[in-house]
Amino acid sequence: MDIGTIAFAACAGGFAVLVLTSAVLVVLVKNLFRAALSLGLVLLGVAGLFILLEAEFLAFVQVLVYVGAILTLVVFAVMLTAREQAQSAAAPSSRAQLPAAMASIALFGILTFVGQSLVMPSADPGPVSLTRLGEELITELVLPFEVISLVFVAALVGAILLAMSPKPPMPSASK
Amino acid sequence: MSAMRLMVTVSSALFCLGVYGVLTRRSAIAILLAIELILNAATLNFVIFGRALGNPQAQAFALFIIALAACEAAIGLAIIIGLYRNAKTIWADQARILRG
Numbered sequence: 001m002d003i004g005t006i007a008f009a010a011c012a013g014g015f016a017v018l019v020l021t022s023a024v025l026v027v028l029v030k031n032l033f034r035a036a037l038s039l040g041l042v043l044l045g046v047a048g049l050f051i052l053l054e055a056e057f058l059a060f061v062q063v064l065v066y067v068g069a070i071l072t073l074v075v076f077a078v079m080l081t082a083r084e085q086a087q088s089a090a091a092p093s094s095r096a097q098l099p100a101a102m103a104s105i106a107l108f109g110i111l112t113f114v115g116q117s118l119v120m121p122s123a124d125p126g127p128v129s130l131t132r133l134g135e136e137l138i139t140e141l142v143l144p145f146e147v148i149s150l151v152f153v154a155a156l157v158g159a160i161l162l163a164m165s166p167k168p169p170m171p172s173a174s175k
Numbered sequence: 176m177s178a179m180r181l182m183v184t185v186s187s188a189l190f191c192l193g194v195y196g197v198l199t200r201r202s203a204i205a206i207l208l209a210i211e212l213i214l215n216a217a218t219l220n221f222v223i224f225g226r227a228l229g230n231p232q233a234q235a236f237a238l239f240i241i242a243l244a245a246c247e248a249a250i251g252l253a254i255i256i257g258l259y260r261n262a263k264t265i266w267a268d269q270a271r272i273l274r275g
Contacts, residue, residue: 008178009177009178009181012178012181012182013181016181016182016185019185019189020185020188020189020192023188023189023192023193023212024192026192026196026208026209026212027192027193027195027196027199027200027205027209027212032202032204032205035205035208036204036208039208039211039212042189042212042215043211043215046215046218046219049182049185049219049222050219050222052178053182053222053223053226054226055222055225055226055234055237057234058218058222058234058237058238058241061238061241062218062241065241065242065244065245066211066215066241066244066245069245070211070244070245070248073248073249073252074204074207074208074248074252076252077204077252077255077256078204080256080259081204081255081256081259081265095198095199095201095268096198096199097199099198100194100195100198100199101195103194103195103198104191104192104194104195104198105191107190107191107194108187108188108191111187111190111191112184112187115180115183115184115187118180118183120179120180120227121227121228125227125228125229126229127226128225128226128229128230128231128233128234129231132231133231133234133235135231136231136232136235137235137238140232141232141235144235144239145239148239148242148243151242151243151246152242152246155245155246155247155249155250156249158250158253159249159250159252159253160253162250162253162254162256162257163252163253163256163257165260
């Protein structure tokens with residue numbers, strides 16, 4: 001074992017701990033704003049794992065799209081609906097925690113059990129280059145790529161339509 | 176390669192935490208956050224196996240998942256804002272204005 005392997009394993013373990021602890025916070029913390037910030041930590045940890053897997057472009061996209069865009073949207077939604085959460089007397093507690101915990105632990109057990117029989121190829125095929133990824137996107141996978149663009153347009157129009165207020169002027173904020 | 180196994184375990188744990196969140200959370204925004212965890216677990220799995228097998232299509236599909244997650248978050252949050260405006264609630268099980 002050379003020093004590079006040890007450093008790689010240490011980084012992977014560190015990012016794994018970061019991802020898992022913040023994911024636990026995401027599903028357990030009552031305060032939604034804190035849960036959203038923990039989700040940001042999870043996303044950054046996963047981006048770190050991407051870098052360890054030599055998928056730098058994906059790590060970049062992950063930070064840009066998830067942390068930059070999705071997390072901002074979530075924080076906006078949390079703040080827009082903050083008044084409802086402030087009346088936490090009406091806030092219902094989490095439902096069916098024990099069965100849900102048992103179900104997800106069983107699921108994890110099944111996944112690890114199935115994963116035991118996986119045989120990772122021993123030869124290292126080397127990292128996937130960005131050039132090959134780009135070529136793949138415009139040759140083999142051009143149809144899914146274009147469909148995704150269509151989905152983007154539909155989602156944009158749909159989101160604007162759904163969130164648009166019924167009356168064109170801004171709804172009176174004082175209520 | 177044992178690091179790869181560790182990452183596969185991390186991704187399954189992330190997936191199961193997301194499932195737990197979807198099952199137990201009552202706030203619609205928190206359910207959306209848990210769904211993001213599930214999608215991230217799937218992306219991570221794609222990247223791990225793509226790296227182990229040297230396949231560029233895996234990263235392409237990871238990109239597609241990220242793009243779809245962005246669409247899903249935008250639509251989901253728009254629906255939650257609309258729900259809050261119409262039903263004055265963000266709790267997923269109090270959204271019953273369509274019930275006859």
